Amino acid sequence: MTEPLLKVRGLKIGATIYPPGEKSREIEIVHGVDFDLAPGKVLGLIGESGAGKSTIGLASMAYGRGGVEITGGTVEVNGRDILSSGLRDVRRLRGAEVTYVSQSAAASFNPAKQIMEQVTEAAIFQNKFSKKEAEERAVELFRKLGLPDPENIGSRYPHQVSGGQLQRCMTALALCPQPDLVVFDEPTTALDVTTQIDVLAAIKEAIRDTGVAALYITHDLAVVAQVSDHIMVLQQGATVEYGTTDQIINHPKEDYTKALVSVRSIQHEEKQPTETPVLRVEGITARYKGTNFDVLKNINVELHPGQTLAVVGESGSGKSTLARVITGLLPPSSGKITFDGRELTPDLPTRPLEDLRELQMIYQMADTAMNPRQTVGTIIGRPLEFYFGLKGAEKQKRIQELLDEIELGDGFQDRYPAELSGGQKQRVCIARALAAKPKLIICDEVTSALDPLVADGILKLLLNLQKIEDVAYLFITHDLATVRAIADSIAVMFQGEVVRYGPKSQVLSPPFDDYTDLLLSSVPEMKLGWLEEVIANRKMESAGN
Amino acid sequence: MHPIVKLVAQRLALGLLLLFAASILIFAGTSILPGDVAQQILGQAATPEALENLRRELGLNEPAVTRYFSWLGGILQGDLGTALTNGRDIAESLSSRLSNTLFLAFWAAVIAVPLAIFLGLLAVRYKDRWPDKIISGVTLTTISIPEFMIGYVLIYWVSIKWGMFSSVAIINDSMTLGQKLNAIAIPVMVLTLVVLAHMMRMTRAAILNVMQSAYIETAELKGLGMLKIIRKHAFPNAIAPIVNVVMLNLAYLVVGVVVVEVVFAYPGMGQYLVDHVSKRDVPVVQACGLIFAAVYIGLNLIADIVSILANPRLRHPK
Numbered sequence: 117m118t119e120p121l122l123k124v125r126g127l128k129i130g131a132t133i134y135p136p137g138e139k140s141r142e143i144e145i146v147h148g149v150d151f152d153l154a155p156g157k158v159l160g161l162i163g164e165s166g167a168g169k170s171t172i173g174l175a176s177m178a179y180g181r182g183g184v185e186i187t188g189g190t191v192e193v194n195g196r197d198i199l200s201s202g203l204r205d206v207r208r209l210r211g212a213e214v215t216y217v218s219q220s221a222a223a224s225f226n227p228a229k230q231i232m233e234q235v236t237e238a239a240i241f242q243n244k245f246s247k248k249e250a251e252e253r254a255v256e257l258f259r260k261l262g263l264p265d266p267e268n269i270g271s272r273y274p275h276q277v278s279g280g281q282l283q284r285c286m287t288a289l290a291l292c293p294q295p296d297l298v299v300f301d302e303p304t305t306a307l308d309v310t311t312q313i314d315v316l317a318a319i320k321e322a323i324r325d326t327g328v329a330a331l332y333i334t335h336d337l338a339v340v341a342q343v344s345d346h347i348m349v350l351q352q353g354a355t356v357e358y359g360t361t362d363q364i365i366n367h368p369k370e371d372y373t374k375a376l377v378s379v380r381s382i383q384h385e386e387k388q389p390t391e392t393p394v395l396r397v398e399g400i401t402a403r404y405k406g407t408n409f410d411v412l413k414n415i416n417v418e419l420h421p422g423q424t425l426a427v428v429g430e431s432g433s434g435k436s437t438l439a440r441v442i443t444g445l446l447p448p449s450s451g452k453i454t455f456d457g458r459e460l461t462p463d464l465p466t467r468p469l470e471d472l473r474e475l476q477m478i479y480q481m482a483d484t485a486m487n488p489r490q491t492v493g494t495i496i497g498r499p500l501e502f503y504f505g506l507k508g509a510e511k512q513k514r515i516q517e518l519l520d521e522i523e524l525g526d527g528f529q530d531r532y533p534a535e536l537s538g539g540q541k542q543r544v545c546i547a548r549a550l551a552a553k554p555k556l557i558i559c560d561e562v563t564s565a566l567d568p569l570v571a572d573g574i575l576k577l578l579l580n581l582q583k584i585e586d587v588a589y590l591f592i593t594h595d596l597a598t599v600r601a602i603a604d605s606i607a608v609m610f611q612g613e614v615v616r617y618g619p620k621s622q623v624l625s626p627p628f629d630d631y632t633d634l635l636l637s638s639v640p641e642m643k644l645g646w647l648e649e650v651i652a653n654r655k656m657e658s659a660g661n
Numbered sequence: 662m663h664p665i666v667k668l669v670a671q672r673l674a675l676g677l678l679l680l681f682a683a684s685i686l687i688f689a690g691t692s693i694l695p696g697d698v699a700q701q702i703l704g705q706a707a708t709p710e711a712l713e714n715l716r717r718e719l720g721l722n723e724p725a726v727t728r729y730f731s732w733l734g735g736i737l738q739g740d741l742g743t744a745l746t747n748g749r750d751i752a753e754s755l756s757s758r759l760s761n762t763l764f765l766a767f768w769a770a771v772i773a774v775p776l777a778i779f780l781g782l783l784a785v786r787y788k789d790r791w792p793d794k795i796i797s798g799v800t801l802t803t804i805s806i807p808e809f810m811i812g813y814v815l816i817y818w819v820s821i822k823w824g825m826f827s828s829v830a831i832i833n834d835s836m837t838l839g840q841k842l843n844a845i846a847i848p849v850m851v852l853t854l855v856v857l858a859h860m861m862r863m864t865r866a867a868i869l870n871v872m873q874s875a876y877i878e879t880a881e882l883k884g885l886g887m888l889k890i891i892r893k894h895a896f897p898n899a900i901a902p903i904v905n906v907v908m909l910n911l912a913y914l915v916v917g918v919v920v921v922e923v924v925f926a927y928p929g930m931g932q933y934l935v936d937h938v939s940k941r942d943v944p945v946v947q948a949c950g951l952i953f954a955a956v957y958i959g960l961n962l963i964a965d966i967v968s969i970l971a972n973p974r975l976r977h978p979k
Contacts, residue, residue: 177882211883223875228897228973238883273973289879 128188160344164567211238232270280311400451429609482541493529781864800858908964
């Protein structure tokens, strides 16, 4: 057997945390992890947030983000222990032998410098290539990664290319110095599904062609199944299971892995429309101030009481703008909205309190949607006072009822948002929306920031609450798996228009329009070889046309 | 039209508007000052007829709006009026004073700005370690001490004890550049010490802010050294806030040197202004005020424009 390129033994990583109101203290976030990576192989590190996967990835470059510090174990790259070597040696390793692709290329590129300069910087600085050679290599990589106009794209600035293109540029940046190992840290997570598939294919091809080894870090098992040879499942800083991709995907041993593989187990029978819709959107067209194009073009949808309308689309499709129009934050330029049989005024300040109460909203980032200085009790109690004038014991009783409904037990009333997990925070936001006894809740990407298992729990809760409270959801999401799980009807949006609309069973069955077909076929499936299949199909189709 | 041209044109227009507003404020401010110029010139013993005659001669009986527009009209033609006290043309007296003030401010800026930015970079490089603490401590001390105090302390040590530079900063046209620089050395030191802290701390804060960005991590993971990261990746993105504070301080160097000029008997704008304020010479005060306002607005305008130009999103639109 060949000598491993990367050999990690007993890796322990600690961090200093600063809990509010307490003294800072050291905690251990990775508890002794071992693995090997042979040259040219790809190891997938998978786990939910807090599993320590990014931390482990960065440890292979002897780097700790923020207050993170490697406290024990060894990391060998090409036979050298990089943890015991000095900063000078580590700097010679970074950007030369091991390189890094981050989740957000948009943030990881310096906005003030041209792409080419940044892509070739490490290769030149580390004396791997001359400036001319490095630039030729970069152009070659741009071409290989399928970027448009590979000769000239390097002279552009990061903001001048799209997110998907920038993510490919980041891959070129990592591959340009001809490293032995690339750490891919959630490289496609921030992308739309239809973009993700292209970037994923480009990354996979680049890995194969250059023979580079890779650590592929992601929370999405379906994605990692497409690119890696081996998979290591992590949970809270420890290895749960390690095996070949086939083993992990098709024959998982541990319960946790099984749960990850079978996530999205929700079955939801679609309900029949009733006589009168609770929300009717007719001919809505809207644009933002100071722009000269319509973000929404003639939108017509209906939502029936106690049902869920999923508005699905990619970033920039106008789905969140639709929510802004319905809530009155952005008055439309034409069209009307009927809510519970009465027409809503176009802008928020003119709406009566009753309309405000019956139309609530839950946001993607539960973190920023709550006042960090207020306790959960205050946060949930506010709409009770505001809409119903509840006080004292009555209010307390209602708060407790709501906490029970969102399956948070006693003692949560006095906690602050910072003391809650991501899923718990979102539950509190749901309780706050429910406190107003609304007829309609607009859920804007409410599960997007959550780990799959946690998101699953939230969706189950929402469905349950819908049964009890008979509330309708306008569910905005980019995630088709979520849509399948909870929707009764679906509106597919593309560039400000609803391109497909109807009951779930109808929208998700063929024949499809082009965009819906592209969208549906781009959602990664948890099976080996799925990526190749889709790409081959698409090539055949385009050849056939 | 390129968006930058539009933005810059907007800023320029805004600057002119501001200057116009400042002229109204200055005129209104000096008009409501207590006291009477005619009385001041003629003294307590003047007869009512003499006072009335002088007022008419000076146009003081005209309504304020008329006086304002004739004043403004004169300024637009380069006529700042004549000083009441000695009847000399203000523009003429001011030009040499202004150039002296600019001379002093220029040399203070030449030393202070690069020094402040360098110290700021150094403080970032050794953040929370002793070089950072010493730099912060010393510059905060010097900004906290009144400048006349620093002035006298420096005169005592540098000039009197060590005999290095002149304690009086009087310059005239017959001096060579070397002699002039020797004369203004101590005032330049004082001004440098006064403006250093502000610029240095802003540089430090702006760069530290940028150092939190993900692209700094990218640079670190390329194996680049700290100084190179600060210079190549952090500084270009911190230019806008730094330029803003630099310009504010440059404006201070021109406008706020009154005390230093008085301490060192330096023949600049500040002293000229102080002299004529005490003599109630309103036209001179107005002219000085307007020039100071123009300098302030002009420098901040430059800061704005540099900030716009430093933004790659505006410089290279999609």
